[in-house]
Amino acid sequence: MASQTRYVDRMIPQVSLRDFENRMDEITAALIHAAENVGFFTLIDHGLSKEDIDIMFATSKNFFDLPDETKATVPWNSNNVGWEKNSQIRPSTGQPDRKESYQMQFGENMKKLWIEDDHLPGFQATSLNFMHRVQEISERLMRCFARGLGFPDNFFIECHGITRPNSQTTMRLLHYFSLPEISDGKVYHRAGAHADWDFLTLLFQKEGQSGLEICPGREVVTEFGIGDEWTKVEAKTEEIVCNIGDLLMSWSDDRFKSTFHRVKAPCEQEDYFGDRYSIAYFNQPCKDSLIQGPLKKYPMVTGAQFTENAMKRNFAALQEKLQAVAAA
Numbered sequence: 001m002a003s004q005t006r007y008v009d010r011m012i013p014q015v016s017l018r019d020f021e022n023r024m025d026e027i028t029a030a031l032i033h034a035a036e037n038v039g040f041f042t043l044i045d046h047g048l049s050k051e052d053i054d055i056m057f058a059t060s061k062n063f064f065d066l067p068d069e070t071k072a073t074v075p076w077n078s079n080n081v082g083w084e085k086n087s088q089i090r091p092s093t094g095q096p097d098r099k100e101s102y103q104m105q106f107g108e109n110m111k112k113l114w115i116e117d118d119h120l121p122g123f124q125a126t127s128l129n130f131m132h133r134v135q136e137i138s139e140r141l142m143r144c145f146a147r148g149l150g151f152p153d154n155f156f157i158e159c160h161g162i163t164r165p166n167s168q169t170t171m172r173l174l175h176y177f178s179l180p181e182i183s184d185g186k187v188y189h190r191a192g193a194h195a196d197w198d199f200l201t202l203l204f205q206k207e208g209q210s211g212l213e214i215c216p217g218r219e220v221v222t223e224f225g226i227g228d229e230w231t232k233v234e235a236k237t238e239e240i241v242c243n244i245g246d247l248l249m250s251w252s253d254d255r256f257k258s259t260f261h262r263v264k265a266p267c268e269q270e271d272y273f274g275d276r277y278s279i280a281y282f283n284q285p286c287k288d289s290l291i292q293g294p295l296k297k298y299p300m301v302t303g304a305q306f307t308e309n310a311m312k313r314n315f316a317a318l319q320e321k322l323q324a325v326a327a328a
């Protein structure tokens with residue numbers, strides 16, 4: 001069968017964090033190069049073993065295997081926490097992603113939103129432990145990006161402090177449902193094309209459960225248009241896929257690229273149609289962090305304002321898409 005999607009081979013840089021303290025300048029140069037050119041990179045030698053990651057994936061599967069009524073005891077709310085199913089509509093597709101997800105944070109937003117130990121013993125402890133370890137990796141990357149942009153080394157770490165009660169950093173467990181391999185004429189979006197609006201996203205994929213694709217090319221933080229040439233990102237459990245979000249793009253005066261990506265709606269023979277589990281860790285700013293790049297390209301905003309603006313832009317783009325779909 002001829003491929004309908006236009007694919008191009010692009011190098012997605014791989015960065016090793018081995019011997020981090022001694023190699024920090026070398027690692028910073030590699031990260032800056034990746035951020036300026038692709039917006040995506042993968043990490044190896046990051047300190048989490050394949051087994052550590054597999055334990056979190058097993059914990060995630062145990063959660064999603066619970067009956068919907070049980071998961072509905074921790075419903076999603078607009079603090080970006082909790083469980084949702086088939087409810088996220090992207091401006092690029094105008095249709096809900098076929099997935100369920102559960103979002104967790106460190107702070108007070110999680111009050112009453114942790115699934116209870118009676119339902120899933122040890123879930124909260126395992127998840128928080130994993131979140132702390134991913135935070136440590138994020139903080140190493142933040143030190144490098146601060147150094148690369150000329151801020152003090154700890155600058156971004158403080159702006160995203162997870163011990164602050166108003167921390168918004170989020171880990172999201174994702175489960176995409178298996179889909180019919182024989183087309184019934186419908187398109188089942190998994191994660192419609194989008195850019196992330198956080199600082200940096202660290203994504204875990206499970207071996208064999210492919211589907212993530214990237215589409216570089218955006219020049220400023222406010223565009224929702226997307227191109228049509230995609231590059232597949234291989235699913236390897238032991239690698240962390242990282243991407244620059246709109247926040248870091250803005251904080252770098254658009255020097256670093258927040259790149260469109262999607263989990264493809266499988267439709268071609270070589271696509272993967274089975275259940276897909278992934279885990280995304282979104283580094284979000286504290287509400288009172290002050291955001292402005294060294295060149296002051298954009299007016300200074302707080303973390304709360306940045307988040308609000310991103311949600312407003314998303315909402316407006318979504319309304320526009322829904323109107324276009326209704327008119328068609």
Ligand SMILES: O=C(O)CCC(=O)C(=O)O
Nearest residue numbers: 174191196212263278280
């Ligand atoms: O599930 C994935 O692989 C990607 C998820 C994603 O891009 C997101 O949730 O922002």
Ligand SMILES: [Fe+2]
Nearest residue numbers: 194195196261
């Ligand atoms: Fe994303």
